Amino acid sequence: MSKRKVVLIPGDGIGPNISIAVKKIVTASGAEIDWIERKAGLSALEEGLDVLPDSTIEAIKEHKVALKGPCTTPIGEGFTSVNVQLRKTLDLYAAVRPIRNLSGVKTLYSGVDLVIIRENTEGLYSGVENTVTPGVVMSMKVATEKACYRIAKKAFEYARKRGRKKVTVFHKANIMKLTDGLFIRKSKELSEQYSDIEYEEVIIDAGCMKLVQDPTQFDILLLENLYGDLLSDLCAGLVGGLGVVPGSNIGDREAVFEAVHGSAPDIAGKNIANPLALLMSCVMMLNYLADNEGRDDFRHCADKIKEAYNKALEDGATTRDLGGKLGTQEFAQAIMERM
Ligand code: NAI
Numbered sequence: 001m002s003k004r005k006v007v008l009i010p011g012d013g014i015g016p017n018i019s020i021a022v023k024k025i026v027t028a029s030g031a032e033i034d035w036i037e038r039k040a041g042l043s044a045l046e047e048g049l050d051v052l053p054d055s056t057i058e059a060i061k062e063h064k065v066a067l068k069g070p071c072t073t074p075i076g077e078g079f080t081s082v083n084v085q086l087r088k089t090l091d092l093y094a095a096v097r098p099i100r101n102l103s104g105v106k107t108l109y110s111g112v113d114l115v116i117i118r119e120n121t122e123g124l125y126s127g128v129e130n131t132v133t134p135g136v137v138m139s140m141k142v143a144t145e146k147a148c149y150r151i152a153k154k155a156f157e158y159a160r161k162r163g164r165k166k167v168t169v170f171h172k173a174n175i176m177k178l179t180d181g182l183f184i185r186k187s188k189e190l191s192e193q194y195s196d197i198e199y200e201e202v203i204i205d206a207g208c209m210k211l212v213q214d215p216t217q218f219d220i221l222l223l224e225n226l227y228g229d230l231l232s233d234l235c236a237g238l239v240g241g242l243g244v245v246p247g248s249n250i251g252d253r254e255a256v257f258e259a260v261h262g263s264a265p266d267i268a269g270k271n272i273a274n275p276l277a278l279l280m281s282c283v284m285m286l287n288y289l290a291d292n293e294g295r296d297d298f299r300h301c302a303d304k305i306k307e308a309y310n311k312a313l314e315d316g317a318t319t320r321d322l323g324g325k326l327g328t329q330e331f332a333q334a335i336m337e338r339m
Helices: 013-027 042-046 054-063 080-087 145-161 179-191 206-215 225-237 277-293 296-314 326-337
Strands: 003-008 035-036 063-067 094-101 113-119 127-131 136-138 166-171 198-204 220-223 248-250 254-257
Touching: 003 013, 003 054, 003 277, 013 277, 013 296, 013 326, 042 225, 054 063, 063 198, 063 277, 094 145, 094 225, 113 145, 113 225, 145 166, 145 179, 145 220, 166 179, 166 206, 166 225, 179 198, 206 225, 248 277, 254 277, 277 296, 296 326
Parallel strands: 003 035, 003 063, 063 254, 113 220, 166 198, 166 220
Antiparallel strands: 094 113, 094 248, 127 136, 248 254
């Protein structure tokens, strides 16, 4: 099989270190990937480029698929978040984040198997903020029929394709009657076309309590942008933390795969970050290429990587966040030895 060009954005903070680990593991799996490296975030600014350079966007448009490390957006310097900008520019409207217990990672819960489907392009992340009058500022929550419809459709289609049983919308339509009201209305309308999938609406505050009482009662969580952001980290905490939750941002043309976590400045440069979430995102990417481009060789490599990291975790060969002692690159080595 020929080499598939894939854009790699190493990112900032722990990003470059975990990207190196992931690249080594992917090479060891035999996956025929040719990485096209591009910058975004602080590392782009430091090179005199824009925070999200055109060359990065153009490369993703050309190659359709990217693996992205976490990016730091300087706060309070007039920059729009790199991540928000990237998702909006490419219209990557659906964040898909599987959250599952891993064998070998002990947590308070067992049997957790959730998928967060988050609307990625609007809500309070639309970036419409104004100073109304000195001392009074405003941030606008935007919801459109188009975006509410297509994200709900994504959730039900995903459920059907993966044999999932239930879609639960977390919302606050009792307070935000128009915006969250539109979100649940579109979800409910669509649910009528998917009678094989149970549909449920839960007010988000009570939903958070239910999640920490018994996360196994949920299957797919469908959320608008801000709620999806918050719940992703909450749910990561159910299965071992941010080091073990992968994700993807999917549009109709391009897809960008990235971990849920950020650039973790508190542990950057110490070779202690867990590369697993980025590696799992890369496994999702290989399976996406297998599904969409018939690359069965990538599915084989994805299975190989998955089996190897599961074995490493079962053997207790892990990074500090999971109670182990290994550094980032040593953990990568432990995975490669088990391949
Ligand atoms: P964070 O996710 O970077 O860190 C939260 C906590 O989790 C920290 O204690 C960190 O050490 C730990 N952590 C995160 N990833 C880890 C890993 N792989 N292994 C071990 N421990 C890990 O969130 P925070 O601190 O809120 O944000 C830091 C920066 O990252 C900010 O500039 C933020 O804007 C950016 N960010 C970028 C994202 C992206 O590029 N997709 C997503 C979230 C935040």
